[in-house]
Amino acid sequence: MSPSSSGRAPEPTPAIGLSARSARVAPFLAMSILGLAGEREAAGMNVLHLEVGQPSSPTPRPALEAARRELEHGLIGYTPSLGIPALRARISRHYRETYGVDVPAERVIVTTGSSAGFVLAFLALFDAGDRVAVSEPGYPAYRAILEALDIEPVPVRLTEADAYVLTPGNVTRAAAGRPLNGILAMSPANPTGTMMGRAPLAALCAYARDNGIPFISDEIYHGLTYAAPAVSALECRSDAVIINSFSKYFCMTGWRVGWMVVPAHMVDPVERLAQNLYLSPPQVSQKAALAAFDARDDMERIREGYARNRAMLLEELPKIGVTRMYPADGAFYIFADIGDFTGDSIAFCKALLNEAGVAAAPGVDFDPVHGNRFIRLSFARSLDECREAVRRIGQWLGKR
Ligand SMILES: Cc1ncc(COP(=O)(O)O)c(C=O)c1O
CATH class of the missing domain: 3.40.640.10 (Type I PLP-dependent aspartate aminotransferase-like (Major domain))
Incomplete structure (x- = not known):
């Protein structure tokens, strides 16, 4: 019925085809x-x-030069979905040199920025309706990506009493008696710049292990510290899921290249997801990222x-x-x-x-x-x- 014939304004039409999420x-x-x-x-x-x-x-000079060399070939194509083997191997070496932990290159996965790493990790680890603890204040995309995937972010308020980091105590309080399916921590943190020392990080990793849930550690700001170096969750728990990136320390935001370190049982599911969601991370960016390690x-x-x-x-x-x-x-x-x-x-x-x-x-x-x-x-x-x-x-x- 037209508005003029009923005398009433039309009901606003919901945007056709848009999802609630x-x-x-x-x-x-x-x-x-x-x-x-x-x-x-x-x-x-x-x-x-x-x-x-x-x-x-x-962008660091060696990375630019490597990218130029790659462009000279003109053959810019897909790479293996988990990344080029040389870069995976170089990242594995980075863990040995920087943190003293052995991470086989097979457990390193190159991603289209850490942003893609979150999507891959959340899809591989969680189902719709699952609950994941995240810090508040915190990086807003955690909340947004989780919600877009129908996973519930459980905000954990950071207080001075807890040195502004996640702890077993504040996570337990935030969970409010209902089970959690994962914990996502970051150190150094955005926006607060706060860091977790070895003991608090180990305590949180142990808490996640005791509760039988995965621990995801966003380590994108590693290397950018002003007092003590950052501790990797892999130093505390060998099956921690690590998300990292060339965006910040290596000044390569626009190249969209990052990485994950995952436990062995996650490699195959993440590979299947990556094959279907992204096909592969960008080839030129991966060559540039590999060379960036020479610009320390x-x-x-x-x-x-x-x-x-x-x-x-x-x-x-x-x-x-x-x-x-x-x-x-x-x-x-x-x-x-x-x-x-x-x-x-x-x-x-x-x-x-x-x-x-x-x-x-x-x-x-x-x-x-x-x-x-x-x-x-x-x-x-x-x-x-x-x-x-x-x-x-x-x-x-x-x-x-
Ligand atoms: C804490 C944190 N994690 C992840 C990202 C995403 O970075 P990228 O997708 O460029 O690797 C950012 C970007 O600001 C960030 O602050």
């Missing part, structure tokens, strides 16, 4: 701020990009630059009134409490961008409960940019 997936607000920042720049504004978690340093000295210099940025921010932010922040022991983020200035981190970030030309990520991305009083600043930039960002934020806060 697609409606559940929240937007990644840091990426929305990046989009707005791009618009401001196109309109002539100078913007300092502290919103996205990506290094501003270029360059990577260390970049890390030293982050350490300088971090020290400057920890000293200067309190001087402009931003006095409370998470420890930032690793990764390249400051998760700062801006509760004295606003109760709406999205509006705060938009105004900071529009009025001061500083792009920051709203805390609600990472923490739906208390995130409105936080912003995340990425310091994977130059020292001058970080200094100028503090100056602009300080001036802007002073005028409000």
Whole structure:
């Protein structure tokens, strides 16, 4: 019946063909701020990009050279779904050299960024309705990917009393008497920069083992630490599922190449999933990633630059009134409490961008409960940019 014949407005038509699960997936607000920042720049504004978690340093030279060589052949095709054998072998060597653990190359799986590693791990390990403990604040894509797969994220609130990491105690409390099917931990963490020492990590791994559930460890920020080196979950539990990537330490976000280390019984299911979901990780990127291991000295210099940025921010932010922040022991983020200035981190970030030309990520991305009083600043930039960002934020806060 037409609206005119009934006299009533038509009922809104549900979008035909969209799944309920697609409606559940929240937007990644840091990426929305990046989009707005791009618009401001196109309109002539100078913007300092502290919103996205990506290094501003270029891809390491050996990686670029390897990619150029590969392009010369012109034959760019599929590779084995689990990755090229040379890269799997090189990653296996990395575990021996860095952590002193033996990981056969057959248990190393190359993925299209760690983002694909999560999908593969979750699909291989969990069924619809399963429950997985994740930290809050935490990386928002964990929640989004789990929910898209009909798996329930069980948020575990991180508190100062627990040194802002997952523990058997806070995980048990969050589970609220109902069984969990897995635990997903990260150290160093995004957005907080907090790290798990050997003893807390071993305790959590043991807790997962005692409960008969898999332990997934996102180690994407390994190598980017400022006090003690990061401990791999493989040092505590040989069947831990490790997710890692060339995006952060190796400054290769756009190449979309990462890796997993999985227990032997997971290799075949992950291979079948990878064959069907992605066919293979990108060939050129894998050759570049293999060569990136030869650029450790360059990577260390970049890390030293982050350490300088971090020290400057920890000293200067309190001087402009931003006095409370998470420890930032690793990764390249400051998760700062801006509760004295606003109760709406999205509006705060938009105004900071529009009025001061500083792009920051709203805390609600990472923490739906208390995130409105936080912003995340990425310091994977130059020292001058970080200094100028503090100056602009300080001036802007002073005028409000
Ligand atoms: C904690 C964490 N894990 C995973 C990723 C995904 O990285 P990629 O897919 O580029 O490897 C990110 C990106 O910011 C991250 O912060």
